[in-house]
Amino acid sequence: MVVLGIDPGITNLGLGVVEQVGQKARMLHGEVVRTLHTDPAPKRVGRLYQAVYEAAVRFKPVAIAVEEQFFYRQNELAYKVGWAMGAVLVVADQQGIPLYGYGPPKVKQALVGYGHADKTQVAYMVRAILNLPTTPKPTHLADALAIALTHCFFSRMTGLAPLS
Amino acid sequence: MVVLGIDPGITNLGLGVVEQVGQKARMLHGEVVRTLHTDPAPKRVGRLYQAVYEAAVRFKPVAIAVEEQFFYRQNELAYKVGWAMGAVLVVADQQGIPLYGYGPPKVKQALVGYGHADKTQVAYMVRAILNLPTTPKPTHLADALAIALTHCFFSRMTGLAPLS
Numbered sequence A, B: 001m002v003v004l005g006i007d008p009g010i011t012n013l014g015l016g017v018v019e020q021v022g023q024k025a026r027m028l029h030g031e032v033v034r035t036l037h038t039d040p041a042p043k044r045v046g047r048l049y050q051a052v053y054e055a056a057v058r059f060k061p062v063a064i065a066v067e068e069q070f071f072y073r074q075n076e077l078a079y080k081v082g083w084a085m086g087a088v089l090v091v092a093d094q095q096g097i098p099l100y101g102y103g104p105p106k107v108k109q110a111l112v113g114y115g116h117a118d119k120t121q122v123a124y125m126v127r128a129i130l131n132l133p134t135t136p137k138p139t140h141l142a143d144a145l146a147i148a149l150t151h152c153f154f155s156r157m158t159g160l161a162p163l164s
C-alpha cells in the first residue's frame, strides 16, 4: 500500500510517500515544496498543485493523508493553509484518490501510542519505522511522513471515513 | 475587458462574468456553484475547480477578481473558504490569468462611492450598472458580479498589485 502524506502549507508544503508491505514500511519519496510570499498567489498555489500532481501520478498512492489542524493562531493562516489544501483536493479529485485528514493527537496515538506524546518522539518513531539513517528534516517532511504512516496505521481499521 | 468575479465559498461559490466596454458594462454569465457538505472534500473542491475552469476557458477573462474577507467568525470557516480559493488559484495559474482580491470596503467604495455603504445599496448598484431587470439573486451571485465590477473600476488606476 502506497500512501502520500501531506503537511499542508502555503510557504512550505511537506510531501512524503510511504510504502507499507505487511509490517514493514519504507520511504519512497520525500520533499518540501517551497513558495515565495512575494510571488503572486496563483503561481504559489499552482506550484503546490504541480508537485502534488507529479507525486500522485508517479507513485499512484491508494490514499492521500493530510495533517488537519483545527486551531490556528490567526484566521489568515487558516485561510492560506486552506489555499494549499485546495490544490491538494483538486489533485485528489482529478486522480480519484480518497483523502483522509488526521489531527496531531491521532498522529501521536498511531506512532507513539498516546495522544500527548511530543513532536520529537513522533520524529524518532518516523525514523525507526522507516529505518532511516537520521531523523527526517526539515520538520515539514517529518510531519508529512508521520501523516502517511498514521494513515497506514488507521487504515487497518474498518469504517474509516474520508474527509468531507 | 472581460472580468471573472468570484465570491469564494465551499458550499456556495458565486461566479459572475462581466464585460466592460468604455463606460458600459454587461453581464455575460452568472451562476452559483453549490456543493454538498456530505460529499467528500475532493469532490466538492473538484466541482468548484471545474466550474471556474469552464468559465475561464469560455469567457477568457483578462482578470479574476475575488472577494477577500479577513475576519471570519471561525477559523474553520476561513480554512474552508481557503479550499475554494485554492481551486480558483490553480485555474488562474493554469490559464495564466492575473488574480486580484478586494475586501468589502473596496467594493462599496467602487460601486456606491463610500466604504460604509450597506449591502442592499451594493446590490442596487450592480443591477443599475449592468442594466438588469431585477436585483441579481442569490446574494452570492450579486457579490460575484459586484467584485467583477469593482475590478473594472479599480483597473483604470495604475499600479494595481495582484494578490500574493
Ligand SMILES: [Mg+2]
Pocket: B007, B014, B139, B140, B143
Ligand atoms: Mg456572499
